[in-house]
Amino acid sequence: MNAKLVAIYRHALETGTREVTLRxxxxxxxxxEKQVKRDIKVWQTLGWVEYQAGKGRGHESMLRFRPDFARxxxxxxxxxxxxxxxxxxxxxxxxxxxxxxxELIQARIWNRFGFEQTEEDRFVFPRTRTLxxxxxxxxxIAMEASLSRHVFDRLFEWDGTTVQPxxxxxxxxxxxxxxxxxxxxxTFHNGMTLAAKDVVYSLNRLLARGKQVWLFAPxxxxxxxxPYVVDIHTKAHRAYIERLLAQTPASITYEGAEGxxxxxxxxxxxxxxxxxxxxxxxxxxxxxxxLDVVEFVTFSETDYAKWSAGDDQxxxxxxxxxxxxxxxxxxxxxxxxxxxxxxxxxxxxxxxEAFVELGGERHQVAHGFFPxxxxxVPAPEAAVSSCRPLRLLHLPFEVATEDAALVAEQLRVxxxxxxxxxxxxxxxxxxxxxxxxDLILCGEMMSEDLDLAFLAFLTSELSLVGKLIAxxxxxRKMMDRYRQTDMSAWPWLxxxxxxxxxxxxxxIPLYHVARERRFPSFLGEVPLDVFGHPRYDQLWIRxxx
Numbered sequence: 001m002n003a004k005l006v007a008i009y010r011h012a013l014e015t016g017t018r019e020v021t022l023r024x025x026x027x028x029x030x031x032x033e034k035q036v037k038r039d040i041k042v043w044q045t046l047g048w049v050e051y052q053a054g055k056g057r058g059h060e061s062m063l064r065f066r067p068d069f070a071r072x073x074x075x076x077x078x079x080x081x082x083x084x085x086x087x088x089x090x091x092x093x094x095x096x097x098x099x100x101x102x103e104l105i106q107a108r109i110w111n112r113f114g115f116e117q118t119e120e121d122r123f124v125f126p127r128t129r130t131l132x133x134x135x136x137x138x139x140x141i142a143m144e145a146s147l148s149r150h151v152f153d154r155l156f157e158w159d160g161t162t163v164q165p166x167x168x169x170x171x172x173x174x175x176x177x178x179x180x181x182x183x184x185x186x187t188f189h190n191g192m193t194l195a196a197k198d199v200v201y202s203l204n205r206l207l208a209r210g211k212q213v214w215l216f217a218p219x220x221x222x223x224x225x226x227p228y229v230v231d232i233h234t235k236a237h238r239a240y241i242e243r244l245l246a247q248t249p250a251s252i253t254y255e256g257a258e259g260x261x262x263x264x265x266x267x268x269x270x271x272x273x274x275x276x277x278x279x280x281x282x283x284x285x286x287x288x289x290x291l292d293v294v295e296f297v298t299f300s301e302t303d304y305a306k307w308s309a310g311d312d313q314x315x316x317x318x319x320x321x322x323x324x325x326x327x328x329x330x331x332x333x334x335x336x337x338x339x340x341x342x343x344x345x346x347x348x349x350x351x352x353e354a355f356v357e358l359g360g361e362r363h364q365v366a367h368g369f370f371p372x373x374x375x376x377v378p379a380p381e382a383a384v385s386s387c388r389p390l391r392l393l394h395l396p397f398e399v400a401t402e403d404a405a406l407v408a409e410q411l412r413v414x415x416x417x418x419x420x421x422x423x424x425x426x427x428x429x430x431x432x433x434x435x436x437x438d439l440i441l442c443g444e445m446m447s448e449d450l451d452l453a454f455l456a457f458l459t460s461e462l463s464l465v466g467k468l469i470a471x472x473x474x475x476r477k478m479m480d481r482y483r484q485t486d487m488s489a490w491p492w493l494x495x496x497x498x499x500x501x502x503x504x505x506x507x508i509p510l511y512h513v514a515r516e517r518r519f520p521s522f523l524g525e526v527p528l529d530v531f532g533h534p535r536y537d538q539l540w541i542r543x544x545x
Contacts, residue, residue, distance in 0.1 A: 001073070001076050001080070002039070003029075003094075003095040003096065004029040004031065004036065004039055005039070005043060005048070005049075006073075006095045006096060006097055007028050007029050007095070007096040008020060008025045008028050008029060008063065009065060009069065009073065009098070010028075010096050010097065010098045011024060011025075011028040012065060013098050018064055018065045018067070018069075019062055019063065019064045019065075020062070020063050021060040021061065021062060021063070022036070022037075022054070022060065022061035022062070022063060023060060025063050040063060047066065048065070048066060048069055048072060049063055049064060049065055049066065049069070050063075050064045050066065051063055051064070052064070073101070074101070077101065077104065077105060077108075080092075081105060081108045081109070085275070086109070086124055086275065086295065086297040087272070087274040087275035087297055089105075089108075089109050089297075090109075090274055090275075090297050090298060090299050091274065092105070093105060093106065093109060093299070115541045120292035120293060121290065121291050121292045121293070121540070121541045122291070122292060122293040122294075122295065123291050123293070123294045123295070123536065123539060124295045124296075124297065125294075125295070125296055125297070126296070126297055126298075126299045127143075127276075127296045127297070127298055127299070128298070128299065129298065129425075130273045130298055131143075131144065131147070131271060131276050131296070132144050132425075132426065133259055134147060134148050134151060134259045134260065134268065134271070135253075135258050135259035136148055136152060136206075136248050136249050136250070136251035136253065136258075137205070137206060137209060137210050137211060137249055137258075138211070138259075138462070139248055139249075139462075140460075140462035140463070141425065142445055142447065142531040142532070142533070143531075143533065145248050145448070145531055146529055146531040146533035147276070147278070148248055148251065149248065149251075149264070149529065150264050150265060150266045150278060150294075150536055150537060151189075151260075151262045151264045151266055151267065151268055151278070152251035152252060152253060152262030152263070152264050153166055153167050153186075153251065153252060153262060153263045153264050153284075153285055153286075154166055154167065154245060154246050154247070154248075154250050154251050154252065155167050155168040155180060155182075155199065155230075155245045155246070155250065155252070156168060156242050156243075156245050156246040157246050158243055158246040158247075158448070158449045160530065163239075163242040163243055163246060166246075166285065167182060167183055167186060167194065167199070167252055167263070167285065168180040168181060168182055168183070168230075168245075169181055169182070169183050171238070171242065173238065174231070176231065176233045176234075177220075177231070177232045177233045177234040177235070177236075177241075178231075178232045178234070178238065178241060179229060179230070179231050179232075180199075180229070180230045180231075180232065181228060181229060182194065182195070182196050182199060182228040182229070182230060183228075183285065184228060186263050186284075186285050187263065187283040187284075188254045188261055188262065188263055189254075189260075189261045189262060189263070189267035189268070189281055190254060190257065190261050192254065194252070194263055195227050195228065196224035196226065196227055196228050196229055196230045197224055197227075198252060198253075198254065198255070199222075199224075199230050199252055200222045200223065200224045200230060201255050202250075202251070202252045202253050202258075203219070203222050203230075203245075203250065204221075204222055205253075205258070206249055206250060207219060207221075207222075210249055211249075211460055211461035211462045212249055212456050212459065212460040212461070212462070213459075213461070214455075214459035214460075214479065215244070215247075215452065215455055215456050215459060215460065216244060216249070216250075218234050218235065218236035218240065218241070218244075218483065219232060219233070219234050219236075219241070219244070220233040220234055220235075221233045236483070237486075239487055240487060243449055243451075243452060243487075244452065246449065247448065247449065247452060247456075248448065263281075263284060263285055264281065264284060264285075264286075265280065265281055265284050265286050265287075265288070265289050265537040266278035266279060266280060266281060266289065266294060266536065266537065267279055267280075267281045269293075273298060274297065274298050275295060275296065275297050275298070276295070276296045277293060277294070277295045277296075278293070278294040278295070278536070279292065279293050280292050280293070286537065289536065289537040289538075289539075290539065290540030290541070291536060291537075291539055291540065291541070294536045321371075321445045321446075321447070321512070321513045321514070321515055321532070322369070322370060322371060322445070322446040322447065322450050322453075323369055323443065323444040323445040323446045323447075323453075323457075323512070323513070324366035324368070324369050324371075324443070324444060324509040324510065324511065324512050324513070325355075325362075325366070325403065325441070325442070325443040325509075325510045325511055325512075325513060326366070326369075326441075326442060326443070326444065326465075326507050326508060326509045326510055327350065327407060327439055327440070327441055327507070327508040327510060328439065328440045328441075328442055328464055328465060328468060328507055328508075329343055329346075329438075329439060329468075329505065329506060329507070329508075330434060330437045330438055330439065330440060330468060331468045331469055331472070331506065332434065332467075332468050333434055333435045333437070334437065334438040334439075335388055335438070336390075336438055336439075340504070340505055343505035343506075344505045345414065346390075346411060346414075346416070346439075346505070346508075347502070347505050347508055348414075349410050349411055349413070349414035349416070350407065350410055350411075350508055350510070351410055352365045352366070352510055352511060353365060354406060354410070355403060355406060355510050355511045356511055358402055358403075358406065360399060361399065361513050361514055361515050362511045362513065363511065363512045363513055363514035364511065364512045365510075365511055365512075366509035366510055366511050366512045367498070367502070367509060368494075368495070368498035368501075368509055369444060369446065369454060369457065369498065369509060370450070370454075370491075370494060370498075371512040373491070373494070373495065374509075374512065375495075377498070377499050377502040377503065387415070387416075387417065388417075389416075389417040389418070389419060390411065390416055390417065390418045390419070390438045390439055391418075391419050391420075391421060391436060391437055391438045391439070392404055392407060392408060392418055392419065392420045392421070392437075392438065392439045392440075392441065393420075393421050393422065393423045393433070393436070393437040393439070393440045393441065394420065394421075394422060394423070394440075394441040395422065395423065395424070395425065395441070395442075396422040396424070400441055401422075403441055403510070404420050404441055405420070407439070407441065408420055421436070421437075423437075423440075428440075428442070428464060429461075429462070429464065429467060434467075434468075440464060442464050443513070444457050444463070444465070445513070445531075447530045447531045447532065448530050448531070451487065451490050451494075454494055454497075455479070455482060458475070458479060458497065459479060465506075465507055469506055469507075472504075472506065474500065474504070475497070475500060475501075475504075475506070478493070478496060478497055478500060479497070481493055515532065527539070
């Protein structure tokens with residue numbers, strides 16, 4: 001059975017006959033006549049169709065379905081979907097099925113989501129996009145960061161208030177910086193034993209190729225004087241270094257398999273556009289997960305929405321996010337980079353209250369990126385200095401589209417000409433995308449370590465803001481103050497930086513988000529990580545006895 005035959009059969013049903021012409025069959029599937037004829041020979045051999053070649057002018061070639069084909073197709077669905085992998089089932093769901101049969105197939109697939117207990121405990125969950133990189137150096141999306149922390153460990157872990165030892169069980173001060181002692185007996189997912197050389201490799205790779213150069217710059221170099229000892233040469237104080245080494249980019253990976261092999265509670269078993277499969281790791285640093293397999297299957301947004309709507313007992317959690325949705329001036333490629341007066345005029349034209357009034361996840365007006373400390377910053381008056389058109393880019397999602405429409409409306413009232421276009425998450429930081437933008441609507445969720453996340457947001461190549469204001473001299477001077485200031489005083493530095501972002505019209509925070517996270521009822525009470533995603537290593541299935 002294949003997609004072509006199903007599409008032709010649906011066409012036959014819609015025309016109320018068991019027969020279709022070869023021409024109609026070709027139009028129904030969008031393939032060449034030669035390709036369709038090749039398939040027809042196979043279908044004839046299997047006894048599914050009959051084919052009569054047209055002879056003479058006016059006599060078209062005809063394809064006729066056998067009288068019992070409906071039963072044959074339903075039987076194939078029954079047999080195949082009960083044994084197929086979820087990835088294969090997701091592909092089959094894309095076929096052009098007759099509506100009634102498609103609903104049956106959807107029901108079979110939805111019933112397989114959630115916990116599955118056979119010879120092993122599995123958790124299967126749908127997702128609406130393919131996974132971006134799991135390489136700790138490339139991650140800039142919360143979902144990927146959450147999964148990465150199930151695959152990789154770090155020298156230390158930040159629990160939101162304190163630093164906890166992880167792969168490093170002890171750290172001590174030295175004249176050159178710090179000496180870390182690595183735990184013995186920790187194994188990578190490929191069976192190799194973790195040693196200091198692996199830590200040195202991972203962190204040197206971060207220093208050489210990482211996208212958060214400013215944040216990790218205080219680490220001068222790393223050495224290993226003994227198999228389980230790592231020396232960190234730095235002038236930074238201990239609290240900063242420990243928290244720095246607890247960040248996702250500082251995850252310890254295996255040389256040659258940086259995006260796939262770590263020491264975390266799950267190992268990456270499969271990754272493709274259709275499926276991502278994690279399997280519990282038996283010899284990890286942390287306790288073995290109760291689940292044996294966690295699998296994410298890619299489905300269309302339409303199918304995902306139907307599945308979500310079908311779970312009447314969905315658990316809803318509202319999570320107030322640190323960070324904000326914001327409007328970014330393109331300070332590298334747009335004419336706005338040289339026209340601060342126009343930027344200030346745009347800033348004055350934005351009514352932030354109007355965004356919150358749109359409702360949904362728009363929680364409160366943002367004047368910075370820390371919701372609890374969000375306070376208005378007076379912006380200077382400015383007149384429009386240019387009538388040049390503005391191109392506004394936004395994500396193609398409903399909320400972002402609504403935000404873009406409101407921004408455009410407010411700016412037009414202020415006398416600007418505005419065009420809107422969309423961009424995709426994967427293309428945001430590409431030069432081709434940035435070169436066609438004057439203004440960009442984006443969002444930042446800071447969930448790991450709020451202080452360091454804010455610094456990364458302003459300096460990292462993986463952040464839109466960090467990328468576009470990398471050469472802003474005054475801001476860089478302010479950022480350098482962090483390295484000479486005790487971390488207990490950083491909140492005051494944060495306020496100074498946010499004030500500068502407003503006064504210099506570099507970024508316009510719009511609103512803070514309280515995101516609705518929906519979890520299927522079969523999850524029970526969901527333990528969440530710092531990114532607002534489930535802690536899969538803490539989920540378990542109650543065995544029936």
